[in-house]
Amino acid sequence: MWTWRTLAVGYDVSAYLVRGMLVDTGFRHVAPALVRALAELSPRGIVVTHWHEDHAGNAPELAARFPMWMPAATEATLRARPQVRLYRRFTWGRPTRLEGTVTALDPAPLRTIATPGHSADHHVVFDDATRTLISGDLWLGVKVRVMGRDENPYEIIESLTRVIALEPQRMFDAHRGLVENPVAALAAKRSWLEETTGDIERRLDAGQSESQILDEALGGEERTAVVSQGEYSRRNLIRCIRRHRPLGGNGMKEA
Numbered sequence: 027m028w029t030w031r032t033l034a035v036g037y038d039v040s041a042y043l044v045r046g047m048l049v050d051t052g053f054r055h056v057a058p059a060l061v062r063a064l065a066e067l068s069p070r071g072i073v074v075t076h077w078h079e080d081h082a083g084n085a086p087e088l089a090a091r092f093p094m095w096m097p098a099a100t101e102a103t104l105r106a107r108p109q110v111r112l113y114r115r116f117t118w119g120r121p122t123r124l125e126g127t128v129t130a131l132d133p134a135p136l137r138t139i140a141t142p143g144h145s146a147d148h149h150v151v152f153d154d155a156t157r158t159l160i161s162g163d164l165w166l167g168v169k170v171r172v173m174g175r176d177e178n179p180y181e182i183i184e185s186l187t188r189v190i191a192l193e194p195q196r197m198f199d200a201h202r203g204l205v206e207n208p209v210a211a212l213a214a215k216r217s218w219l220e221e222t223t224g225d226i227e228r229r230l231d232a233g234q235s236e237s238q239i240l241d242e243a244l245g246g247e248e249r250t251a252v253v254s255q256g257e258y259s260r261r262n263l264i265r266c267i268r269r270h271r272p273l274g275g276n277g278m279k280e281a
Contacts (some may be wrong), residue, residue, distance in 0.1 A: 027060070029053040033119050035253065039080045042160050042191035042198050046070045046091075047133060049151050049160045050200065051081035054119025060084055071131035073093065073138065073161035076148040077103040079110060079118045082202065086124040093131035095138065099147035101128065113253050129141075141189060143182030144174070152192055159208060166201060168214045171222075171244050173263040175256075176272045179223055186216040226267050236264050 028038035032055075041060075049067040072089075074082050074096035086104060087095065104124035114120070137152045142208075144163045151160040164185060173179065190212050197208030204218050205211050207279035222243070229239045235254040240247060244260045 027056045028053050031055060032101070035113075035117055037080075037117065037201065038167070039200055040198070040203060043067060043069060044151065044153060044158070044160060045082040047136060048072045050075055050081045050082035050162070050255075051088055053117075054121060055083075057084050057087065059228065060244075064088075071133070073131070073133050073136070073148065073151055074100055076100055076145045078145060079114060079121050079165070082117055083121045083164065086122045088124065089128050089259075092263065093129040093133065095133045096128075096145045097138075097149055103147070109137060111255060111257055113255070131249045132269045139192075141185035143178050143180075143185050145176065148185070150189060152189075152194070156192065157195040159197040160201050161189070161190065161197050161205075161208075163200055165197065165199050165205065165212060165215060166167060169218050170213065172248065172250050172257050172258050172262060173260070173266055175262050175265075177262070177266050179219060179263065179266055180272065182269050183216055183219055183223070186212050186219075190216070222263075223267055226264055229270060230264075230268060236261060239264050 027040065032038050038054060039054050040047055046069055051072060051074065069092060071093040074085050074094065076082070077100045082100065085096065088094070099125065104121060107121065107123040110120055110168060133151070135153065135155060137154065138149045139150050139152060141164050142148050148162060148163055148164065150162055152242070180191070190209055194208045196212065197205040199205050225243055226239055229243060240261055244263065247260055251261065
């Protein structure tokens, strides 16, 4: 799904129909086209991986038409209808408020698996019969240096480990489409993120500044930081490591 607005910033997003269920709902600006497609596809229900507006943008409207599975935290966020920054409203649109009762969907034979890190409510969808993984925003690429302010790189590493153990044979990424050799791709991302996190930890311990780490370890900032007013940036990777870093292996974190 894309519009001229998403092309202008270099993004598109996909939803997937799996065993008669739609995984994710796309963003508000493509609502008319999505509704037309669903009239032909007639899914038996919808699964929402997390609350971000490019994935759950049409969930409030579709909840009145289809049974739906979503994490409780996702539902609570959609009911609260949080504000989003101007660039997100421009690119994706702001979802309407989720109201009324959501008819529960049993996604079986698909499994929904908690994979927090990108967001606290993030889930992936797995089809055991075909070993197919619908990965939402868990993967996104191997060397993803840009991070949102609320992400947790340590949880992402744990979530990657959890999904690698499933040994998926096919993976469909929300923004990259079909990913060949998914176990290798997921493992490569985990290895890169572990190495990068360790490097940044050592640089922080050595007293390097954020700007120095940004330039030396991450290759400087990119335009996403400017467009998003810092909401998504390489600098955030450093800040998220500082914020969520375990201390001494005892589960304690920096204040």
